[in-house]
Amino acid sequence: MAEEKNTDSIPEMDNMILLQDERGRDIPFEFLDLLEYEGKEYVVLLPAEDDGTGENDEVVILEVLPVQENPDLEQYVSVESEEILNAVFEIFKEKFKDAFNFIDE
Numbered sequence: 001m002a003e004e005k006n007t008d009s010i011p012e013m014d015n016m017i018l019l020q021d022e023r024g025r026d027i028p029f030e031f032l033d034l035l036e037y038e039g040k041e042y043v044v045l046l047p048a049e050d051d052g053t054g055e056n057d058e059v060v061i062l063e064v065l066p067v068q069e070n071p072d073l074e075q076y077v078s079v080e081s082e083e084i085l086n087a088v089f090e091i092f093k094e095k096f097k098d099a100f101n102f103i104d105e
Helices: 082-095
Strands: 005-010 016-020 026-037 041-045 060-067 070-078
Touching: 026 082, 041 082, 060 082
Parallel strands: none
Antiparallel strands: 005 016, 005 070, 016 026, 026 041, 041 060, 060 070
């Protein structure tokens, strides 16, 4: 997903958030972590819906930006830089090396 998204919390699931895709459909994600890299914040998410393969093995990393009109809200924006995505993912992997079984491709 490469477009900007706004978040809404799902009240009954504290670690779940909804993001809207380019068609306006709500897509649920499991919140895994919030990381800082080079002075910016990034959220690491796991798709909550099954993609038909029975496995959700790829995380989504988005930059966290404040919504100027409402400081209580955040906006998640796609990261275009492969270098930043890789660096943030490496931080995530190191932090959770004992909790997840990471496979290097």
